């Protein structure tokens with residue numbers, strides 16, 4: 236249930252955000268969707284694309300960070316676009332027309348071989364660019380691939396929506412030139428909506444800064460946490476609907492323990508539900524929640540120990556302070572003395588390292604441990 240993109244019925248809140256995203260994409264806007272990790276961007280995107288697909292829009296969804304090189308990304312992107320062409324033969328012709336023939340190699344289409352598609356979605360033909368060797372080849376190819384969505388909209392006579400998830404990874408491919416090429420292409424595509432989603436807010440915000448290609452390219456949506464009380468009600472209701480009666484306050488306790496992070500809320504709720512079901516009971520109590528928490532902490536003990544071992548002593552001290560002080564006032568003389576943190580610059584260096592390693596994240600009102608289980612472990616098992 237958790238760790239995957241959630242089905243609509245398992246989706247809490249986000250009504251306003253979903254509505255806005257669908258409306259913007261339907262208007263062929265180029266939307267930037269930004270939040271820290273695991274706030275629910277991908278889930279929101281999938282839901283928006285599904286809603287649009289039901290209305291006849293062609294949707295394409297690519298996770299930029301899953302490719303090991305720029306060319307691999309271009310191949311994957313072209314393939315995903317070709318898969319939106321339902322008839323295999325037409326997809327091949329279409330690709331051949333659109334891409335300089337010396338560069339593209341189009342492999343067998345699994346649909347044609349009438350094999351069941353591996354991942355539910357028809358995979359389309361495999362596309363590879365083995366002859367793209369020089370930088371010039373690659374940028375010509377990129378220009379052609381980035382133009383494909385508009386061609387798709389044209390030939391199929393349907394609106395197209397493209398989601399590029401984990402978009403911050405684009406910066407790692409080829410420096411600024413990818414951004415320029417992509418921006419130039421999407422700007423011209425009046426029938427294609429885009430959503431660029433990224434989970435490293437600082438990288439994404441920098442991409443939108445003045446003098447960068449995507450400056451003012453389109454609306455920016457910053458996803459917040461789901462309001463705690465709504466999420467708590469949602470969790471309680473999910474227990475009830477599965478025939479299990481939650482003790483009053485259970486949903487709220489789960490949301491609080493999970494730091495109100497959607498992923499952690501779902502994980503803790505699911506594990507608690509599993510615990511209760513395993514005992515064949517119909518009531519889920521706060522006690523069950525705490526038992527579940529202890530079990531999960533024990534299961535992850537080795538991993539948390541390894542994380543802890545990797546940290547320098549100042550980083551350990553600062554991590555403990557983040558946990559015990561709820562992430563605020565870490566530079567104050569009082570907190571530094573109480574937790575023996577050393578001078579402000581030592582604290583800042585340690586914090587920066589913890590953020591870079593994704594152990595701690597910066598939130599509007601201070602710092603927080605990314606993994607709420609690690610937070611509980613630090614609070615209970617370190618000194």
Ligand SMILES: Nc1ncnc2c1ncn2[C@@H]1O[C@H](COP(=O)(O)OP(=O)(O)OP(=O)(O)O)[C@@H](O)[C@H]1O
Nearest residue numbers: 238239247272273274275276277278434497498501
């Ligand atoms: N609105 C929601 N209601 C209930 N659960 C949600 C909701 N949004 C997200 N989740 C839960 O949080 C998990 C993480 O969500 P998702 O993968 O969409 O986040 P993300 O922001 O894309 O994360 P990442 O930055 O790591 O890619 C999901 O697997 C799901 O369990």
Ligand SMILES: [Mg+2]
Nearest residue numbers: 276277278400
């Ligand atoms: Mg995601």
